[in-house]
Amino acid sequence: MLCRTIVLLTLCVVYLCEAADPVLTPQTLTDSVLNTADSNSNIVWSDLPEGQTYKTDATYDDGGMGPLFDFARNFINTVFSGGFPYDFIVDVKDGNFDVTRDYMQVLSLFGGYAAAIVIGFLFIIIFTIVGCCFCCCRCCGNCGGKMLHKSSPSTSCRRKVYSVILLVLVVFTGVGCICIYVSNDRMTTAIGKFDSTVGNNLDDVDLFLNNTVTQVKRLLDNDLNFTFDVLFRDLDNVDVLVGIPVRDKFDQSAGINAIFTQVGGLQTDVNTVISKFDTVDSDLTNLKSNFSAFKTDLDNWITDYETTRATCPDGPSVCNLFINGSNLSPPFDPNNIDISSVKTEIDNVRSQDMSSLVQTAKDEFNGIPERVKNDSASTIQDLKTTVTNYKGEITPIIDTIEKFQTDASGSLNIEDIKKLVTEYSDLAKPYDKYRWYGGVGLTSIVLLVVLLEFLGLAFGVCGSSSDTLPTERSCLSNAGGNMLMAAVGFIFIFSWLLMFLTTLTFLIGAPAEKFICEPLSEPELETIQKLIDNFGLLGSGNESYLGKTLLNDPNVDLKIGTVLKDCGDGKTAYTAFKLKYMSGFNLSIIQNYKSQLDIDSKLNSFNVDFSTIEVAPASLKDNMQNFKNSITNMNFTSYTEELNKNVTGDDLTAFITGLTAAINAASPSTFKTDMTTHRDDLITIRDGSFSDAVASKNTLASSMSSLETSVGGIPTKIDTLLASLNTTQEFLNTNGSTVLTNVLRDFVLRVFTITDALVNRAISGLENDVAKCTPVYNLYQSVVVIGFCKYVIDAFNGFWFCIGWCLFFFVPSTIFSVKLAKHFRRMKQLDMYDATLPTKNDDHNMIGGRNKVGHSDKF
Numbered sequence: 006m007l008c009r010t011i012v013l014l015t016l017c018v019v020y021l022c023e024a025a026d027p028v029l030t031p032q033t034l035t036d037s038v039l040n041t042a043d044s045n046s047n048i049v050w051s052d053l054p055e056g057q058t059y060k061t062d063a064t065y066d067d068g069g070m071g072p073l074f075d076f077a078r079n080f081i082n083t084v085f086s087g088g089f090p091y092d093f094i095v096d097v098k099d100g101n102f103d104v105t106r107d108y109m110q111v112l113s114l115f116g117g118y119a120a121a122i123v124i125g126f127l128f129i130i131i132f133t134i135v136g137c138c139f140c141c142c143r144c145c146g147n148c149g150g151k152m153l154h155k156s157s158p159s160t161s162c163r164r165k166v167y168s169v170i171l172l173v174l175v176v177f178t179g180v181g182c183i184c185i186y187v188s189n190d191r192m193t194t195a196i197g198k199f200d201s202t203v204g205n206n207l208d209d210v211d212l213f214l215n216n217t218v219t220q221v222k223r224l225l226d227n228d229l230n231f232t233f234d235v236l237f238r239d240l241d242n243v244d245v246l247v248g249i250p251v252r253d254k255f256d257q258s259a260g261i262n263a264i265f266t267q268v269g270g271l272q273t274d275v276n277t278v279i280s281k282f283d284t285v286d287s288d289l290t291n292l293k294s295n296f297s298a299f300k301t302d303l304d305n306w307i308t309d310y311e312t313t314r315a316t317c318p319d320g321p322s323v324c325n326l327f328i329n330g331s332n333l334s335p336p337f338d339p340n341n342i343d344i345s346s347v348k349t350e351i352d353n354v355r356s357q358d359m360s361s362l363v364q365t366a367k368d369e370f371n372g373i374p375e376r377v378k379n380d381s382a383s384t385i386q387d388l389k390t391t392v393t394n395y396k397g398e399i400t401p402i403i404d405t406i407e408k409f410q411t412d413a414s415g416s417l418n419i420e421d422i423k424k425l426v427t428e429y430s431d432l433a434k435p436y437d438k439y440r441w442y443g444g445v446g447l448t449s450i451v452l453l454v455v456l457l458e459f460l461g462l463a464f465g466v467c468g469s470s471s472d473t474l475p476t477e478r479s480c481l482s483n484a485g486g487n488m489l490m491a492a493v494g495f496i497f498i499f500s501w502l503l504m505f506l507t508t509l510t511f512l513i514g515a516p517a518e519k520f521i522c523e524p525l526s527e528p529e530l531e532t533i534q535k536l537i538d539n540f541g542l543l544g545s546g547n548e549s550y551l552g553k554t555l556l557n558d559p560n561v562d563l564k565i566g567t568v569l570k571d572c573g574d575g576k577t578a579y580t581a582f583k584l585k586y587m588s589g590f591n592l593s594i595i596q597n598y599k600s601q602l603d604i605d606s607k608l609n610s611f612n613v614d615f616s617t618i619e620v621a622p623a624s625l626k627d628n629m630q631n632f633k634n635s636i637t638n639m640n641f642t643s644y645t646e647e648l649n650k651n652v653t654g655d656d657l658t659a660f661i662t663g664l665t666a667a668i669n670a671a672s673p674s675t676f677k678t679d680m681t682t683h684r685d686d687l688i689t690i691r692d693g694s695f696s697d698a699v700a701s702k703n704t705l706a707s708s709m710s711s712l713e714t715s716v717g718g719i720p721t722k723i724d725t726l727l728a729s730l731n732t733t734q735e736f737l738n739t740n741g742s743t744v745l746t747n748v749l750r751d752f753v754l755r756v757f758t759i760t761d762a763l764v765n766r767a768i769s770g771l772e773n774d775v776a777k778c779t780p781v782y783n784l785y786q787s788v789v790v791i792g793f794c795k796y797v798i799d800a801f802n803g804f805w806f807c808i809g810w811c812l813f814f815f816v817p818s819t820i821f822s823v824k825l826a827k828h829f830r831r832m833k834q835l836d837m838y839d840a841t842l843p844t845k846n847d848d849h850n851m852i853g854g855r856n857k858v859g860h861s862d863k864f
């Protein structure tokens with residue numbers, strides 16, 4: 006029992022499956038990187054792989070020295086007020102330069118610079134001479150060399166003012182001293198960091214190449230494959246995507262399914278008519294048998310009756326009362342109702358199963374999708390081959406980019422460069438150490454002066470008071486004064502050296518900043534690019550060097566500056582390096598896929614012969630025609646005419662009444678007795694076979710009329726349906742290809758939408774997302790701009806600027822130190838006496854003892 010149920014269910018399911026239309030399989034597509042396509046082939050791309058993160062960024066920390074470097078830079082800019090001497094360089098190069106004519110130009114360009122250097126050297130000479138003179142002057146007891154302090158009412162006030170001014174100068178010089186130290190240190194830091202900065206940046210460039218390859222592969226390998234998977238899915242589902250719409254269009258235009266429903270509905274009519282006809286047929290058979298029984302009875306009775314009537318013994322008045330029995334002979338004859346030919350036709354219709362015929366036609370129509378698929382199989386296969394070949398043409402692009410990576414990292418040889426950089430910076434480090442020591446030495450000299458001045462000032466201020474006599478100033482105050490004088494001495498001794506170093510470093514640092522770092526730091530390197538262009542440094546004439554080396558095309562206008570700027574702006578390598586001009590990376594093959602693949606004409610070339618689809622098979626039409634014929638052959642007029650005839654000629658009951666009256670009138674005799682018997686027999690017939698026949702006839706009449714009602718309208722209906730079937734078939738034959746073309750157009754659009762999605766993805770990805778070349782910019786920025794210019798040159802310039810700054814404040818502090826020393830040191834003479842006081846403190850007296858020259862090694 007259970008088994009039977011299962012079998013039934015299975016059969017049922019199989020039947021349903023066969024009947025069901027094909028559906029899009031698979032409904033949605035997903036690939037390993039989670040790109041998805043829905044049933045409408047709308048593709049949702051997954052995010053591009055981020056790639057490994059880069060180690061460096063091109064940020065720069067000036068360590069709080071920014072203002073100092075700005076000062077130095079402003080100074081340099083003031084000195085080189087003429088800006089970058091581009092025209093000058095070009096003139097010199099072209100041999101257009103003539104000193105006698107163009108000296109003004111040179112002056113405006115280098116005048117400030119030269120003046121600064123001259124001032125430096127003048128300072129060295131003059132300051133040294135002044136120092137010597139001052140020394141001699143003091144040694145001779147002049148220039149304040151006498152240990153005599155003239156008091157005046159403003160002495161105290163002056164001392165305070167001098168102290169404050171000197172303090173301020175000391176502070177400024179002290180700041181300068183710190184700056185010297187920091188600048189000096191920063192150069193060492195820069196050299197120490199250079200190694201790792203370059204290393205990290207090179208690693209980043211390597212990563213960048215890797216990331217580029219990964220991302221491009223995603224676009225042109227994964228995503229391309231996915232696109233073609235979606236495309237193949239659609240091509241494989243051509244029955245769903247083309248066949249079903251075509252069929253539905255047919256149905257819409259020609260109402261085919263409605264016609265099938267109506268033709269199917271004819272089966273009910275057929276069944277009704279057949280069953281009613283069968284009733285009529287059996288009723289007719291019954292009638293015939295019942296009527297023939299009655300007819301036999303009646304004929305026998307008439308024969309007997311006529312024999313008796315001929316022996317009538319009475320007079321004519323009575324005998325004439327007995328009516329002729331043959332008046333009863335029936336005008337009706339069921340054999341006149343002839344349905345035998347109709348019966349043959351009906352049996353013919355009955356033997357054909359109309360609904361199965363309709364089902365066949367319907368299946369034929371519903372099979373259009375499968376037919377579309379079958380008929381397009383070769384076209385689709387063709388298309389798939391083309392697409393696969395097309396994919397083969399894209400693969401070289403991936404190979405190109407992979408080769409680019411190998412080439413680039415091969416030619417960069419990152420590990421070697423890193424090793425080289427490490428070697429050189431290791432080589433430079435010991436020398437840098439000496440440089441650092443030198444810088445620290447310089448710092449120490451300045452620091453010594455600053456400390457002496459500061460301590461001198463502090464001791465002096467603490468140790469003196471305004472009301473002590475100059476000759477009785479405290480030891481502390483005297484020491485302070487001597488320290489100030491020592492500071493002045495050191496200033497005179499070392500200033501020429503400091504100034505010499507300042508001038509020397511300025512000589513190098515200022516042009517380096519102006520002519521190297523400034524152009525190198527320009528965001529688009531316009532100046533450098535102009536120079537390169539003008540001098541044909543990288544390639545000659547209009548040829549682009551980068552275009553030639555990177556892209557093999559000297560006509561591509563690829564400039565270093567623009568590349569760097571674009572990379573700095575976060576553009577992609579494809580955009581920044583104008584890779585579209587690179588042979589092998591020309592995406593026009595992707596952009597022009599339409600003409601490459603020729604999908605359009607390929608799809609349009611596939612043809613389905615719809616005229617072979619028989620929605621109106623002859624068998625169905627014949628059957629319908631037969632049915633109609635059988636109905637029209639039923640001559641209901643003739644049937645009714647026969648059925649309207651009376652079963653007996655004279656009315657039987659009236660005949661019996663008349664006979665009874667005649668018997669009553671007859672005189673008693675054998676004749677009367679016989680007639681009475683006849684009358685009784687007739688009554689028996691009337692109540693027996695006659696009434697059976699009449700009832701049979703009425704039954705037939707009613708079933709006949711029912712049949713007539715039910716066939717009414719059927720022939721017209723069949724005619725209409727036949728015409729519709731004809732029209733439908735006609736439509737398939739003539740308009741089928743037009744419908745197919747229209748649907749194919751939609752399908753082609755759908756296919757193009759898929760491939761367009763890839764093209765947009767690939768192009769916009771390459772132009773906007775893939776392989777942002779920031780590391781290239783970072784490499785340049787952090788090595789050249791930050792590593793070299795910002796750390797080394799800026800620190801270098803900061804260095805001379807700070808020394809210069811200190812020297813600048815040395816001059817006034819010399820003056821005020823000397824002035825203040827007078828206020829702090831213990832004097833030998835008092836203003837009011839013109840005599841030399843005997844002194845107990847000759848040892849402390851550094852300068853005054855004209856007769857103790859041995860002690861006066863310092864002044």
Ligand SMILES: *[C@@H]1O[C@H](CO)[C@@H](O)[C@H](O)[C@H]1NC(C)=O
Nearest residue numbers: 057208211212214215216218
């Ligand atoms: C770059 O990718 C290759 C494989 O494609 C790998 O072997 C190499 O280690 C990667 N380089 C870096 C720096 O990640």
Ligand SMILES: *[C@@H]1O[C@H](CO)[C@@H](O)[C@H](O)[C@H]1NC(C)=O
Nearest residue numbers: 226227228229230231393396
């Ligand atoms: C893309 O398809 C090709 C073959 O058609 C195959 O060799 C390649 O591995 C596929 N790429 C990916 C990422 O699946």
Ligand SMILES: *[C@@H]1O[C@H](CO)[C@@H](O)[C@H](O)[C@H]1NC(C)=O
Nearest residue numbers: 372373375376377378379380
């Ligand atoms: C389509 O082809 C298959 C196999 O080739 C065949 O079985 C089927 O009958 C064909 N269908 C139509 C509608 O031609």
Ligand SMILES: *[C@@H]1O[C@H](CO)[C@@H](O)[C@H](O)[C@H]1NC(C)=O
Nearest residue numbers: 541544545546547548549562
């Ligand atoms: C460079 O290009 C300019 C215009 O773009 C043209 O006038 C000049 O002749 C070209 N020079 C060379 C060497 O091709």
Ligand SMILES: *[C@@H]1O[C@H](CO)[C@@H](O)[C@H](O)[C@H]1NC(C)=O
Nearest residue numbers: 585586587588591592593594
């Ligand atoms: C790409 O290649 C096509 C032909 O292969 C060429 O017509 C087109 O100019 C190229 N595009 C670029 C940007 O080089």
Ligand SMILES: *[C@@H]1O[C@H](CO)[C@@H](O)[C@H](O)[C@H]1NC(C)=O
Nearest residue numbers: 637638640641642643644646
């Ligand atoms: C039907 O029968 C009537 C009389 O019997 C006759 O006149 C008529 O022509 C017949 N009709 C057809 C269609 O045969």
Ligand SMILES: *[C@@H]1O[C@H](CO)[C@@H](O)[C@H](O)[C@H]1NC(C)=O
Nearest residue numbers: 336649650651654655656657
């Ligand atoms: C049939 O019989 C009825 C009476 O029963 C009579 O009125 C009628 O005229 C008869 N019809 C014919 C065609 O003789």
Ligand SMILES: *[C@@H]1O[C@H](CO)[C@@H](O)[C@H](O)[C@H]1NC(C)=O
Nearest residue numbers: 291294295696697698700701
């Ligand atoms: C007519 O005759 C059949 C036998 O042929 C009988 O079975 C039936 O009952 C009769 N019909 C009537 C209405 O008397």
Ligand SMILES: *[C@@H]1O[C@H](CO)[C@@H](O)[C@H](O)[C@H]1NC(C)=O
Nearest residue numbers: 724725726727728729731732
């Ligand atoms: C249907 O078409 C056939 C031939 O294709 C024709 O013989 C028949 O008369 C047509 N029937 C109708 C109802 O148009």
Ligand SMILES: *[C@@H]1O[C@H](CO)[C@@H](O)[C@H](O)[C@H]1NC(C)=O
Nearest residue numbers: 257258259736739740741743
């Ligand atoms: C069928 O095509 C003919 C021309 O070939 C056109 O006149 C007619 O309107 C079309 N029928 C339908 C239903 O589109």
